[in-house]
Amino acid sequence: MRILLIGYGKMGKTIEQLALSKGHEIIGRIDHNNAEDLLNYTSENADVAIEFTHPEAAYGNISYCLTHGIPVVSGSTGWLDKFEEAVELCKKNNGAFFYASNYSVGVNLFFHFNEYIASKMQAYPEYQVGIREIHHLQKVDKPSGTGITTAEGILSSYKNLGGWVADSPEEKNKLNIASEREPDVVGTHIVTYSSEVDQIELGHIAHSRAGFAEGAVMAASWLVSRKGVYGMKDMLNL
Numbered sequence: 737m738r739i740l741l742i743g744y745g746k747m748g749k750t751i752e753q754l755a756l757s758k759g760h761e762i763i764g765r766i767d768h769n770n771a772e773d774l775l776n777y778t779s780e781n782a783d784v785a786i787e788f789t790h791p792e793a794a795y796g797n798i799s800y801c802l803t804h805g806i807p808v809v810s811g812s813t814g815w816l817d818k819f820e821e822a823v824e825l826c827k828k829n830n831g832a833f834f835y836a837s838n839y840s841v842g843v844n845l846f847f848h849f850n851e852y853i854a855s856k857m858q859a860y861p862e863y864q865v866g867i868r869e870i871h872h873l874q875k876v877d878k879p880s881g882t883g884i885t886t887a888e889g890i891l892s893s894y895k896n897l898g899g900w901v902a903d904s905p906e907e908k909n910k911l912n913i914a915s916e917r918e919p920d921v922v923g924t925h926i927v928t929y930s931s932e933v934d935q936i937e938l939g940h941i942a943h944s945r946a947g948f949a950e951g952a953v954m955a956a957s958w959l960v961s962r963k964g965v966y967g968m969k970d971m972l973n974l
């Protein structure tokens with residue numbers, strides 16, 4: 737595949753290495769400094785774009801791809817207030833758009849088990865549920881996209897909780913997502929059910945960015961022959 741990398745930071749570089757090792761071609765690398773070079777790309781020269789940038793930049797990059805016939809795989813977080821607009825744009829342009837807050841297969845299994853556990857735990861109100869996410873110091877958004885997806889998985893069963901809150905454990909009728917920032921932590925997510933007498937935990941710890949890159953390149957290969965809006969549940973049949 738001829739891959740256009742939009743975002744050439746930690747993820748862009750990890751994806752490049754993996755994609756080259758699998759025999760793909762990187763036809764362009766876009767970052768903050770050469771953002772206008774995006775205008776050089778269309779469906780004529782790019783088979784797919786893989787976009788990992790910044791909350792402020794993601795929607796613009798995705799909409800460019802969707803309006804220029806380039807299938808786009810995005811992993812950027814912190815921009816999802818515009819997600820429905822991206823979905824509409826994709827439909828209007830008969831485009832192809834893949835989004836995941838986390839491309840690791842392990843995290844998507846964690847999402848699956850998280851939903852199952854929540855469906856059982858909601859019957860036991862003596863357990864208070866909470867989420868912790870821990871990331872490196874360079875992360876610009878919080879809570880993490882993965883933390884928010886985890887919260888949505890719990891809230892689909894916990895109808896009595898009126899949404900999630902960030903770093904506000906005192907709001908007892910909401911699901912708290914606690915964010916911690918520490919040097920060199922790739923991405924850790926832990927769901928805790930805590931009672932007076934015991935505690936149950938489900939967690940995922942990423943040891944490197946390789947799992948995110950694997951999933952993103954897999955999604956790009958999967959998307960190029962499709963039209964529509966997709967996520968990891970579609971690709972992995974979860």
Ligand SMILES: NC(=O)C1=CN([C@@H]2O[C@H](COP(=O)(O)OP(=O)(O)OC[C@H]3O[C@@H](n4cnc5c(N)ncnc54)[C@H](OP(=O)(O)O)[C@@H]3O)[C@@H](O)[C@H]2O)C=CC1
Nearest residue numbers: 743744745746747767768788789793811812813837838839
């Ligand atoms: N879904 C998933 O599985 C994962 C998602 N992420 C998410 O991916 C995103 C990127 O993460 P990461 O690579 O670690 O971050 P980095 O900060 O290392 O890299 C971000 C890159 O985006 C570039 N960028 C910023 N603004 C623009 C713009 N306007 N146009 C084009 N490029 C731009 C930056 O350029 P410059 O350096 O010049 O500013 C940099 O190259 C984040 O939102 C993160 O949360 C991360 C890991 C996994």
Ligand SMILES: O=C(O)C1=N[C@H](C(=O)O)C[C@H](O)C1
Nearest residue numbers: 813838875880881882883923
């Ligand atoms: O910024 C990161 O690094 C990560 N971001 C994603 C998120 O916000 O969930 C995924 C992963 O945890 C790493």
